[in-house]
Amino acid sequence: MAITTTFNYSPNFKDKKISKKSIKFLIFHYTGMKSEKKAIRRLTDFQSQVASHYLIKASGDIVVFVPDLYIAWHAGVSFWKGKSFLNKNSIGIEISNPGHECGYKKFTQKQIKSVLKLTKYLIKKYNIKSKFILGHSDISPDRKKD
Secondary structure: OOOOOOOOOOOEEEEOOOOHHHOOOEEEEEOOOOOHHHHHHHHHHHOOOOOOOOEEEOOOOEEOOOOOOEEEEOOOHHHEEEEHHHHHHHHEEEEEOOOOOOOOOOOOOHHHHHHHHHHHHHHHOOOOOHEEEHHHHHHHHOOOOO
């Protein structure tokens, strides 16, 4: 399966570059919006003040919003095993899905294949341990279900 990767940069990130060694976590989210188009618009809208590094579309295609070594605004107020504000140490991956409040759907097989391929690549590139691959609900259980 060929995966198409496109770039649609978001303004919602901290403009100071971080070191490769500081990346410790992968955090998965679902978009939680009624349409993929609206999710992309929100993730690239300055006023939303939210963005992930990647989005996996229903087609399996990958959109890059923020380069890996910049802090994307995806985790918000977050905690995990004594660490807080995980944006500064993580890569955020959104998976297109309306979510629990907008008619949750099963992820497509193409999305799953893309998630696995991207995850394997990022684990290898940043030496991420499996115990630090999390869902947004792990790091913000009072705010998120994804």
